[in-house]
Amino acid sequence: MAKRASILPLALDNVSYASNGQSIISNVTLTIDAEPSTIILGANGAGKSVLMRLMHGLLSPSAGRVRWNEPDAASVRRRQAMVFQRPVMLRRSALANVLYALSLAGVPAAEREAQALVALDEVGLRHLAHRPARVLSGGEQQRLALARAWALHPEVLFLDEPTANLDPGAAREIETVIRAFDAAGTKIVMATHNLGQARRVGDEVIYLQAGRVIERAPIEQFFARPASAEAAAFMKGELPWV
Amino acid sequence: MGAIAEGLRRVLELDRELWHIVVLSLEVSLCAVFIATALGLPLGALLAVKRFAGRRAVIVLLNALMGLPPVVVGLLIYLLLSRAGPLGELGLLFTPGAMIIAQSVLVLPIIAALARQALEDAWREYEEQLRSLGARELQAGFTLMWDARFSLVTAVLAGLGRAAAEVGAVMIVGGNIDGVTRVMTTAIALETSKGDLPLALGLGAVLIAIVLAVNAAAQLIKEGAQRRYG
Numbered sequence: 001m002a003k004r005a006s007i008l009p010l011a012l013d014n015v016s017y018a019s020n021g022q023s024i025i026s027n028v029t030l031t032i033d034a035e036p037s038t039i040i041l042g043a044n045g046a047g048k049s050v051l052m053r054l055m056h057g058l059l060s061p062s063a064g065r066v067r068w069n070e071p072d073a074a075s076v077r078r079r080q081a082m083v084f085q086r087p088v089m090l091r092r093s094a095l096a097n098v099l100y101a102l103s104l105a106g107v108p109a110a111e112r113e114a115q116a117l118v119a120l121d122e123v124g125l126r127h128l129a130h131r132p133a134r135v136l137s138g139g140e141q142q143r144l145a146l147a148r149a150w151a152l153h154p155e156v157l158f159l160d161e162p163t164a165n166l167d168p169g170a171a172r173e174i175e176t177v178i179r180a181f182d183a184a185g186t187k188i189v190m191a192t193h194n195l196g197q198a199r200r201v202g203d204e205v206i207y208l209q210a211g212r213v214i215e216r217a218p219i220e221q222f223f224a225r226p227a228s229a230e231a232a233a234f235m236k237g238e239l240p241w242v
Numbered sequence: 243m244g245a246i247a248e249g250l251r252r253v254l255e256l257d258r259e260l261w262h263i264v265v266l267s268l269e270v271s272l273c274a275v276f277i278a279t280a281l282g283l284p285l286g287a288l289l290a291v292k293r294f295a296g297r298r299a300v301i302v303l304l305n306a307l308m309g310l311p312p313v314v315v316g317l318l319i320y321l322l323l324s325r326a327g328p329l330g331e332l333g334l335l336f337t338p339g340a341m342i343i344a345q346s347v348l349v350l351p352i353i354a355a356l357a358r359q360a361l362e363d364a365w366r367e368y369e370e371q372l373r374s375l376g377a378r379e380l381q382a383g384f385t386l387m388w389d390a391r392f393s394l395v396t397a398v399l400a401g402l403g404r405a406a407a408e409v410g411a412v413m414i415v416g417g418n419i420d421g422v423t424r425v426m427t428t429a430i431a432l433e434t435s436k437g438d439l440p441l442a443l444g445l446g447a448v449l450i451a452i453v454l455a456v457n458a459a460a461q462l463i464k465e466g467a468q469r470r471y472g
Contacts, residue, residue, distance in 0.1 A: 132470060
């Protein structure tokens with residue numbers, strides 16, 4: 001593949017989002033660079049999911065702009081992927097789910113199967129390639145969602161609380177795959193309210209509360225000395241469940 | 243019970259004539275359902291996925307048309323196809339072709355409306371994922387149809403049930419001509435009015451058996467497929 005300019009950095013310029021007159025994201029301005037791995041942290045209802053969808057392009061901001069370092073919208077779409085809290089699997093085999101994503105991405109038919117199998121290997125699901133995706137366990141489905149993303153070789157991977165519905169063992173497996181993405185050079189942007197996971201996966205934290213960015217800091221600094229009273233209070237409340 | 247047994251015996255005696263009636267009934271209803279499916283599924287998918295002005299009005303209209311009275315449809319198609327009507331030159335009135343057209347009109351809203359509902363539910367689940375993967379509307383529509391195929395089978399069966407059961411439309415545009423446009427429902431109506439209740443009952447039993455068999459087969463296929471694909 002020819003080396004080309006990254007679609008990063010991603011710049012949010014005074015972005016707001018409101019739904020039915022209710023403000024969900026207010027005046028967020030931030031830049032997402034290729035490094036380091038970014039954790040969007042915040043309580044339920046802080047606006048993490050909506051912020052990720054605004055970045056990923058599933059929602060359009062009510063005000064402000066979301067800008068990638070690439071003018072072609074179709075190209076931006078192809079070069080990023082998102083894994084949702086609840087994976088949505090098509091009613092077909094695990095392998096066919098990955099093939100479907102490759103075909104939408106415009107990968108030539110002859111190359112799809114090989115790429116899909118590599119991706120399934122990466123998440124440890126090769127032996128289940130011909131199982132119907134919808135009868136896989138929750139953890140397997142989420143790994144399949146990651147394989148679907150892996151096959152696309154995205155420059156940016158958005159993850160919206162990918163382990164919120166999983167038991168700790170399955171969650172660890174997901175985290176391992178996420179770190180493999182990171183090692184392969186994919187930019188990670190993950191929303192979570194799990195502090196332990198934030199530390200294991202992330203390098204920096206964007207702390208969100210009531211739709212506003214309260215604080216942005218390197219991960220160790222954030223946990224050792226949060227600059228804002230809000231973040232300190234959040235961590236105090238969350239720690240018992242880490 | 244005795245009357246039904248007598249009716250069945252009479253039905254069996256009718257053999258060739260009856261055979262023709264049964265085959266024609268199936269031909270007309272299956273053709274109509276085929277046409278209504280070919281038009282109704284894409285229409286349902288369009289309404290499920292695409293947002294446009296007047297969409298809700300179209301959905302309300304479609305749902306209302308599910309209850310279209312067969313005799314009214316028959317009358318409208320009759321007016322269209324009658325010698326003086328706009329399509330009179332086709333010479334279709336009192337032919338199986340006219341009956342297929344009438345039943346297609348009758349069944350289309352049922353298939354389209356039920357498909358729309360099933361596909362809209364699926365779309366609610368799939369939309370973000372498919373858009374994230376870069377699916378265009380048309381691709382998303384086909385993906386939805388394939389993934390909701392079990393629900394769509396039910397929609398098509400509902401249409402087939404309607405087509406096989408209705409009598410008003412085929413009676414008006416077909417004319418119940420012996421050996422040409424007589425189908426099971428019109429034959430039942432005729433035998434009943436002639437007072438030959440056993441034969442009418444026998445034909446009714448055959449009709450119900452056929453509908454039951456088609457639905458049982460579809461259900462078995464659906465269950466088997468669902469076990470395989472989740």
